[in-house]
Amino acid sequence: MDDDDEEMVIIGAGICGLATAVALNKKGIKSVVMEKSESLRNVTGAAIGIRQNGWRALDQLGVADILRPTAISLQRERMVLLKEGKQQQSSMIGETRCLRRKDLLNTLYDALPPDTVKFGCQLKSIKLNLTTNKPVLRFINGRSIIAKVVIGCEGGRSIVAEYLNVKPTKMFPSCNVRGVTNCPNGHSFDAEFVRFRSDNNLVGRIPIDDKSVYWFCGHPYIPGDERIWEDSEVIRQSTLKLLSGYPQQIQDMIENADTESLIFSKLRYRAPWDLLTGTFCKGTVTVAGDAMHVMGPFLGQGGSAGLEDAVVPARNMAQLGLDSERKITVKGVEEAFNMYVKQRRMRVVRLSLQTYVTGMLVVSSGLKKVAFVMLLAVLFSNKNGHVDYDCGGL
Numbered sequence: 288m289d290d291d292d293e294e295m296v297i298i299g300a301g302i303c304g305l306a307t308a309v310a311l312n313k314k315g316i317k318s319v320v321m322e323k324s325e326s327l328r329n330v331t332g333a334a335i336g337i338r339q340n341g342w343r344a345l346d347q348l349g350v351a352d353i354l355r356p357t358a359i360s361l362q363r364e365r366m367v368l369l370k371e372g373k374q375q376q377s378s379m380i381g382e383t384r385c386l387r388r389k390d391l392l393n394t395l396y397d398a399l400p401p402d403t404v405k406f407g408c409q410l411k412s413i414k415l416n417l418t419t420n421k422p423v424l425r426f427i428n429g430r431s432i433i434a435k436v437v438i439g440c441e442g443g444r445s446i447v448a449e450y451l452n453v454k455p456t457k458m459f460p461s462c463n464v465r466g467v468t469n470c471p472n473g474h475s476f477d478a479e480f481v482r483f484r485s486d487n488n489l490v491g492r493i494p495i496d497d498k499s500v501y502w503f504c505g506h507p508y509i510p511g512d513e514r515i516w517e518d519s520e521v522i523r524q525s526t527l528k529l530l531s532g533y534p535q536q537i538q539d540m541i542e543n544a545d546t547e548s549l550i551f552s553k554l555r556y557r558a559p560w561d562l563l564t565g566t567f568c569k570g571t572v573t574v575a576g577d578a579m580h581v582m583g584p585f586l587g588q589g590g591s592a593g594l595e596d597a598v599v600p601a602r603n604m605a606q607l608g609l610d611s612e613r614k615i616t617v618k619g620v621e622e623a624f625n626m627y628v629k630q631r632r633m634r635v636v637r638l639s640l641q642t643y644v645t646g647m648l649v650v651s652s653g654l655k656k657v658a659f660v661m662l663l664a665v666l667f668s669n670k671n672g673h674v675d676y677d678c679g680g681l
């Protein structure tokens with residue numbers, strides 16, 4: 288099969304890949320998105336909390352007002368300490384809503400010109416052709432592309448990140464279960480994000496709208512055949528057993544969760560110290576979203592950070608005058624990507640570090656726990672500071 292020529296190739300049609308294509312398109316730059324699945328992956332992952340920084344990025348992408356009516360605005364955060372019988376509550380800082388992942392993915396997809404996304408195209412390898420100095424992409428389906436520009440947005444197991452020689456991601460010592468419970472007659476929960484904490488576990492509950500509620504909880508890693516976690520009923524029963532000491536209201540929510548929404552995830556992260564030193568662009572190849580900075584869900588910021596990433600390369604390219612296919616030069620793209628990595632590095636280092644320390648705090652005990660509490664207090668005295676970030680205009 289002959290090699291195809293493409294100017295601007297994005298790998299992965301997840302949140303970040305689609306958002307990156309939308310941003311480029313808004314700047315008049317055409318791209319093609321290569322996705323391994325046969326259709327948009329809009330049926331997994333249940334829901335996603337989007338904080339103010341994420342809404343700022345969605346505003347820039349021009350899709351925020353389509354998404355706002357799909358989810359209620361959360362007014363309050365509450366932490367319930369079950370063992371101690373205490374609770375603390377505070378007003379929600381900034382716009383926060385919990386979107387159905389399918390609404391987010393469908394909306395970004397619909398904002399793109401038809402045929403931008405090519406399904407059934409799983410990247411197998413990326414190599415630099417030393418004669419042309421262009422990256423050559425090979426796909427499992429036999430297709431191959433000589434690209435001028437590549438942005439790897441294919442998640443935590445990124446082949447493009449490997450090509451950039453970024454250190455491999457690590458596994459977090461706990462897992463996560465999440466789901467959505469639909470209540471056809473409406474639920475009785477306030478517009479608040481509640482975390483219920485007991486021992487070394489935490490259950491979160493966030494209403495999406497008047498009839499649906501998203502929830503998640505930590506789950507220990509159980510060695511054995513991992514395929515058992517593809518069975519929703521195994522996930523439900525294991526979670527119910529784990530949370531048997533939690534209030535009946537929580538158990539009912541899990542008992543009644545939509546079977547298709549239940550998902551068990553092992554948690555992967557890129558170490559904050561590797562983000563500090565890693566090379567995230569080489570020539571006209573870079574990475575964004577989880578491919579760059581996969582992090583645990585403990586701050587609920589991985590997806591929003593990917594939306595922030597998406598705005599930046601398009602803005603830089605336009606600022607350097609690369610705002611149409613004719614004007615895209617290798618030198619210009621290299622400069623735009625170097626600026627992008629510089630602009631994003633410390634933001635994602637801080638987010639990943641706070642996420643890591645917060646996660647370790649939940650799963651550790653004794654002296655280790657004290658150390659993580661102190662680290663968090665010293666490094667992140669404003670624990671909600673991450674929400675106030677503005678990725679800037681497109």
Ligand SMILES: Cc1cc2nc3c(=O)[nH]c(=O)nc-3n(C[C@H](O)[C@H](O)[C@H](O)COP(=O)(O)OP(=O)(O)OC[C@H]3O[C@@H](n4cnc5c(N)ncnc54)[C@H](O)[C@@H]3O)c2cc1C
Nearest residue numbers: 299301302303323336410441442576577584587589590591
């Ligand atoms: C339990 C849990 C809860 C979370 N909660 C939140 C939250 O509340 N708020 C928040 O902001 N973030 C949250 N996150 C993080 C968020 O889900 C991710 O940061 C986000 O989905 C990353 O988007 P992405 O597009 O970078 O990668 P992905 O969503 O992983 O998308 C990658 C895409 O690339 C495709 N792909 C993969 N490999 C290839 C290949 N070789 N070739 C072609 N295509 C490929 C995949 O099929 C997929 O479509 C959570 C994460 C977890 C695990």
